[in-house]
Amino acid sequence: MSKPILYSSWSSSCSSRVRIALALKKIDYEYHAVNLRTDEEQKDFALNNPAKKVPILKINGLTLTESMSIIEYLDEVYPNPPLLPKDPEARAHARAIAFHISSNIQPLQNLAICRKLEEIQKGYGIQWCHDVICRGFDALEQLLKLYSGRFCVGDRITIADLVLPSIVYNATEKYNVDMGPYPIISRIAAELGGIPEFEAAHPSRQPDAPKN
């Protein structure tokens, strides 16, 4: 089998989820930094993903898109370690937390959204993204209160934990969110930050990350 190729961007939250999954599954891959400077690069990118988004994973002759779909595929084809609990209830809660972040928070605070809203009024975009994260974190803290153990759902890493670090990174590094009201989110993010596979997937460690 030829080496999988991951089309990724260093700062992309969605790409970081898949980077973590590949690291946890111990799948070695080639990192293809997405760089849309030329028409040819844009055409190649759009061919691989009509939605023109990272990440894209080329693996086993397939071209896969959408980070959460990629992760479910990896978990089905490479079952160890599992990213979803065996227990149906815990599986549902793990997916619910993952989707809450990936569908309710992430899409409303990405860079493109922020820039677009800054066009209405300077400062509005930043405030919007900050508030989106706070609203999302209010709900997330409640979910974690119900279901978390050492990690988001119980004491083993699940799909929910793959999605958490990048949104916390955005909250703290980009939008100045006060994490005081979110002790469980903070605790789990810190716990995950110390795990080697999560460290390796950090934006700053990617080949295309700026050197400073």
Next chain:
Amino acid sequence: MAKPILYSYWRSSCSWRVRIALSLKNIDYEYRPIDLFSEESKVSIFQFTLRIPRFCQNDPEFVKHNPAKKVPTLVINGLSLTESLAIIEYLDEAFPDPPFLPKELDQRAYSRAIALHIVSSIQPLQAISIHKMLNEKEKRYGDFWCNHFVNRGFKALEELLIKYSGKYCVGNQLTIADINLPSIIYNAKIYNVDMTQYPTIVRIGETLNEHPKFKPAHPDLQPDAPKTTKADM
């Protein structure tokens, strides 16, 4: 199994998906409408022959099942489940017939990818609450914003469907992707999206609208959908 309870709002896209899923799996449930825009629980007359309670988001019974106070929330098999896609995956695992995902791994991945494209890249950007907030910020800006992002998402979705669709979104088996399609098409029309640009989306949408299990899930047929009744006149 005790009768499942679905907390839902008639026009909520996310609730609509779960209604479709429950219908496809032939699961009978109790419909509890959550009024997304009300401060207190109240009992209202929806039809002159039917009197059903309408709950608000702060209702203690609802909050017990979902502290995040969002629809849809499905109470089933002793569990309180949230997030429409997570609910749909649970239903597919707990009630395997008919399946929502193909057996082939690649087809499964494409089905999920299309569903997730709708759920993560289109739906959140044109949700009712977002539309309202932006219109309040600047007159008609919400209308522009929602039209823009649905179009952006549909351009990509049309290409994905050209690549993968047969009778349905992915091949000829109805999948999780199809469950997510009707609600976003419905919203696209609200935001004046020119659907002539998206013939594959339109074709599949029409196929699904005619599916007998999709029809009962339509917003207009829900108990809390506004209708002109004798009681209102």
